[in-house]
Amino acid sequence: MAEKIILHGRALAPGVVEGEALVSKESLVWSHGVNPPTGRIVDVRVAVCGQCVKDKILVYPLGKGSTASATWILENTRCGNAPKAFLNRETELIILTGAVLSTELYGATIPVVDRLDQNPDEVIETGDWVKVDGDRGIVEITKKSV
C-alpha cells in the first residue's frame, strides 16, 4: 500500500479533482512564463522550464511578477492547457483571479488551496498522485512508488 499524506489548508476556489503533481521549488511567473497554446513553462530562470502544466496539480510556493498573469492563466484555460488545481504556501490574488475567471467564463473547475499545515512544495514531489478538495481545503497525497 502506497504511503498517503493528508494536509489541511485554506480553501480558496471550489471543486474536487485529482491528478499528477508538478512541483516547482521556485515561484512561477505566468506572464511570459507559461506558453498558453502549449501549456509549457518557458521561463528559463526556473528549474521546471520545459515542463507542461496541462492537467497537473501545480504546486509552487508563491506568485510573483506581473499583475497581467491572471489573463495568462485564463488563456491557458481557453486553450485547454490549464492545470487541474493550484497548491501554494500563499496564493496570490493573481492566481485566484485566474482560477475564478476560468470558472465564470469557461466553466472550468480549478480548485485552489493554500496555507496548508506543511509546505506543499516540500511534502509533494513531481509525479505524486494528489487529490485536491477545494471545497473543504483538504489535500490527499499518494507518494509515487519508488
Place this chain on the structure above:
Amino acid sequence: MAMKLTPYEQEMLDGKHGEAKQFAMRAMIKIGEPLGAEEFVEVVSVQAMAHFGSLHIAGRDYMRKLACMGGKCCVPCTQDPASIPWDTWEEMGYDREYAANQMDLCKSVMQLGEYHAWSCTPYVQGNVPRVGQNVAWAESSAVSYANSVLGARTNRTPAGLAVCAALTGRIPKFGLYFDENRKAQVKVVVDAGELSDLDYNTIGIIIGKRVGNYIPAIYGIPASTTNENLKYLGACAASSGSVALWHAVGVTPEALHGDPFEGREPVMEFTITREMLTETEKSLCTKNPGEVDLYVTGCPHSSVAEIVKLHELMKGRRVRKDKDMWIFTTAEACNMMRRSGVVGELEAAGVRMMVQTCLVISPLVGNGKYKTLITDSGKNASYLPSEHGIELIYASMEKCVEAVTEPV
C-alpha cells in the same frame, strides 16, 4: 463568511443595474470571500489592462462580453500600454492579425468607458489619487507608485479583476486597504554615496530580490530626489520581487514623520553599499552580449523631464545607420515635447518615439531582428532576457546614448 453588502452592492449583485455589474460583483465576491474580505471598499480610480500581449484571445473575448452586456465604468479608468504603437505598427512590421486583436480590445474597452490612456504611468496623466484614497490598480510599477509615492491604497490588482472594479466602483477590502497592513517590515539602509539615476533602478532590483513581498522602509534616499527616480526604484522592486508598497523615510508620505515600523522589530535588515550596486549592475547584463543594435528607454514610460534629458545628451549626435533608439512614452508627454520642438529634433536625429505602447509586451523583440539591446531601465533588464531570449546590457542613459549614436 459571507461578505456584508450595502443595499446598492446587493442590487448590483442581483442584476438590477445590468448584467455586467452583476458579473463583476459575482466574480469579486468569489475572490474576496475566501481571502477573508468582510466588505467592499469604494475606489476612486482604476488602472486596468487591455494589451493583447497579455490578455490574449480569452481576454479579448472577456472584454467583448462585458461590452456586449452594456457595461460602463463608473470611476475613471485608465489602462496599461497597448501591445502595438497605434500609428506606426504597420510600417514597423507588426503582424496584422495581432494588431487587429489589439484594436478589437481597444474598441471594447472604449465602449466600456475607459480612457484612451495606454500607459503604465497613469499618475502623470491625471489619474492621481490623494493620500489615503482607495484605488484598484493593476500594473505592478503603478501599484508601487500609487501606494508608496502617492500614499493611495491598492493591492496588486490583477488584469481581469481591475475591470470589475471599474464597472462597480468597488473592490473587496483586504491587504493594503487596511492601515495595519501598511507598516514597514524590513529595514534597508542605502549607504553608497551620491546616487545616479541608474542607481535607483539597481537599488530597486536589490530590494525586490531580498524582500520578496515584505514592506521595506528605505533610509538614505535624499528628500530632493525626483519622482522619476522613485518611479524606477518602485518599478524595479516590483519586477524582481513582488513589492507593492515601500517607504522612503523622510521622502514618501507615510514615512515623513514618526517610526515607519510603529515600534515593531524589523523582520530583516540590510545595507546597500556601492560594491553591491556595482555587482548587481553587472549581473543584470546577460553573459554574451554582441554589438548593440537597439537602445530602449522608457520602462516605465518616460516623463517629460526624461525626454528633455535625452534631448540634451543627443545634442550634436545622431543615431547610427545600423542601430536604433526607441523612447517609450505617453501621448501627453510626446505631444508636449513635440510642441516644444524637442521631438522634431530627436526624430531628425534618428530617434523613434514609441507612444502608448511597451516593449516588454510587444511581439517585436525576439523575432530575430534585434539581438543585443542596451537599456537604462532595470525593469527592462529583469524581464526582457527571460521573456524574449535576447542579449542585454544595462547601463546609464549616457552610456546607452553613446552606444548607438555618433557625432553629426
